[in-house]
Amino acid sequence: MPGQIIGSRIIYLDRVSSTNAIALRLMEEHSYPEGCLFVAHTQYAGRGMGVNKWESEPGKNLTFSVVLFPDFLPVERQFMLNKMVSLALHDFISRLSLQAAVTIKWPNDIYLGERKAAGILINNVIQGASLVRSVAGIGLNINQEVFRSDAPNPVSLKNLTGKELRLERCLTDLCQDLDRRYEELRMGMFRQMDRDYLERQYRRGGFFPFLFHGKNIRASIESVDTFGRLVLLTAEGERILSDQKEITFIIES
Numbered sequence: 001m002p003g004q005i006i007g008s009r010i011i012y013l014d015r016v017s018s019t020n021a022i023a024l025r026l027m028e029e030h031s032y033p034e035g036c037l038f039v040a041h042t043q044y045a046g047r048g049m050g051v052n053k054w055e056s057e058p059g060k061n062l063t064f065s066v067v068l069f070p071d072f073l074p075v076e077r078q079f080m081l082n083k084m085v086s087l088a089l090h091d092f093i094s095r096l097s098l099q100a101a102v103t104i105k106w107p108n109d110i111y112l113g114e115r116k117a118a119g120i121l122i123n124n125v126i127q128g129a130s131l132v133r134s135v136a137g138i139g140l141n142i143n144q145e146v147f148r149s150d151a152p153n154p155v156s157l158k159n160l161t162g163k164e165l166r167l168e169r170c171l172t173d174l175c176q177d178l179d180r181r182y183e184e185l186r187m188g189m190f191r192q193m194d195r196d197y198l199e200r201q202y203r204r205g206g207f208f209p210f211l212f213h214g215k216n217i218r219a220s221i222e223s224v225d226t227f228g229r230l231v232l233l234t235a236e237g238e239r240i241l242s243d244q245k246e247i248t249f250i251i252e253s
Contacts, residue, residue: 005035006066006182007175015042015058019065020123020137027133032067035179039064039171043139060144061156062171065137066178072186075131078124079228082108083197084185085120085136088177090200092170093117098160103202106221106230107244110140111202114251115155117141142170153251198223202249207235209250212242216250 009032016022023038042058056063073080086104093110094102100113110118118140125133141156142165157165184193198204198221207218210232219232219240230247232240240247 004176004179006179007035007037007172009033009036011036011038013038013040015044016040017044018137019043019063020121020135023065023067023135023137024123027067027135034067034069036067037064037171037175038067056139056141057144057146059167061142062138062140062167062174064171065135068134068136068182070131070134070185073131075126075129077190077226078126078131078134079107079224079226080185080190080193081122081124081134081136082120082228083193083224084181085122085138085178086110087193087196087200088174088181089118089120089138089140091177091181092174093157095173096157096161098157100160102200103204104197104200105202105249106224107228109202112155112160115153116151117155117157138174140170140174142167194224211248211250212240213246 013019013022019038019040026032026038040063043056043063068081070081086108089110090102090104093112098112100115101111103111105111105116108120108122109116118138121137123135123137124131141154143158144156145158147154181193201221204221207220210217210219212232217232217240218235222231222233222239224230225241228244230242232242232247234240
């Protein structure tokens with residue numbers, strides 16, 4: 001892909017704790033171009049939001065981090081990076097014609113039906129009022145068939161297709177999707193990306209159960225605001241603004 005930034009350089013790592021942790025450390029010690037990927041064969045301490053862990057069988061999935069320099073993005077709009085990466089993953093998976101709905105579960109997961117196939121963790125480096133560097137970590141379940149951790153609902157692409165997918169081909173295609181969405185971000189296509197992100201939301205449309213500050217509620221997703229907060233409307237007509245980790249999606253069996 002001519003002029004492609006993301007994936008223009010790839011550094012393969014054998015066994016690491018977390019590709020984000022390695023990328024952040026190496027960026028302090030060396031100079032790497034924007035779009036450089038750090039790809040792990042084995043990631044034994046992959047992280048999600050907060051204390052969440054990411055299980056990945058060695059050599060079966062995509063676990064990597066991409067370095068970005070989004071200095072064009074206002075600090076208060078840094079959640080646009082989450083939207084950009086989520087949309088690229090959605091673009092990639094949607095082309096596989098899976099027998100399951102592909103959705104984005106706010107703030108940073110990809111769901112196939114009621115099961116989690118991918119997670120995103122973004123670390124931003126801010127100096128003053130500038131967003132100078134970001135490391136976007138991605139874990140995508142590709143060929144793993146059995147999950148042994150206590151994660152409640154993992155699923156892989158192979159679980160649904162029954163087919164072994166080539167990791168190299170998947171990485172190449174996903175990098176193209178990431179690059180295209182990153183260019184949209186660079187061009188300031190915020191409104192379009194906001195619409196795309198909202199339209200693809202898990203549990204978009206209708207009222208569903210949530211746990212908000214320990215209280216069971218039924219609510220519908222209205223929007224995601226500029227700061228990345230989820231805007232809900234309860235069945236009683238109350239509007240709720242939620243930061244990450246304030247609310248839990250209740251998965252009904």
